[in-house]
Amino acid sequence: MSDAVDAIIGQWVAERPDLEDDLWPVQVLGRLQRLGRVLDKEFRTFAAQRGLELGEVDVLTTLQRSGPPYALPAGALLKAAMVTSGAITNRIDRMEAKGLVERVREESGGDRRTVRIRLTEHGHEVTRAYMADHLANEARMLGPLGREESERLAGSLRALLVSLGDTSIG
């Protein structure tokens, strides 16, 4: 069975036969770009059905998996989310209005520049429910691929991420 990227490469070979030997990276990177689009759309819709923006889910899960006390400085969040500072400020503003997180400024003694973002009880509940649904959805999406092939695929993707330098969360 062939996919959209096979079709695209086929077009290129027909139009630019001289490039044929240079097109092999597209088999991987073209598919990764394509999957990025497809998954982004899927997850965005999934989040929207639950009243959340994808960026908000990102913040919620980052805080949740960071463990007690479920609070991180804004700077840690922006590095984890790979976005700029303006985006994080904006997200936190919205999430604070929704009661999902709260800004906690350091008391006397601490660094008064940093603002810690803490999950509220409501944020905890929303995240817990979301994660359960989300993992079920992911399992469904990977169902046809099978668990064994998934493991193999994960190994190759790890190697690629490592070679691209994405080796730590911060």
Next chain:
Amino acid sequence: MSDAVDAIIGQWVAERPDLEDDLWPVQVLGRLQRLGRVLDKEFRTFAAQRGLELGEVDVLTTLQRSGPPYALPAGALLKAAMVTSGAITNRIDRMEAKGLVERVREESGGDRRTVRIRLTEHGHEVTRAYMADHLANEARMLGPLGREESERLAGSLRALLVSLGDTSIG
């Protein structure tokens, strides 16, 4: 060697041991999401250094690989790009101002609703130069992975795209 996703999964297992058996899809989909971000950033910077927006490159290459007469209806472009109509109108406006493409309305006899977007000579040159650089950059990015592992990876990614229903360009 472990990557950022290994770290994330490690945090989840520590915080929510009850979820451990359900986290296996994250090994694949988490990495794909992450790679989507990383590649998007890389390609966006690469395009910006050459005075182009990523969406503009998308239009240029779609037209180029469609072959003579290097012209497609706006509707075909928006399906290929997986974006909404507003985005395509906006892109074409910008690209027309840059002299990369031109709008060609059907003459008498054709469907006068459709607007065909045609690569200009300048657009051709820009696309040709861009593709050469881009393919070299992609080969460089995949260098560490090696061509054999790339082929294997491409096969798994194809299977996933097919199972997600992404089997044709339109």
Next chain:
DNA sequence: CTTGATAATCTCAACGTTGAGATAAAACAG
């Protein structure tokens, strides 16, 4: 023909992100 439905494109306000700059606090050097 005429009417109604469908299709292709454009318009535009709302939205989230970017990126440069502002603000304020902390760390460092003399």
Next chain:
DNA sequence: CTGTTTTATCTCAACGTTGAGATTATCAAG
């Protein structure tokens, strides 16, 4: 201390996309 540099966060205008609606043209039925 005092002045400079660095760090953490916020502000805000510009940007590209979305999504609903408007516009104009084609198609189908009567």
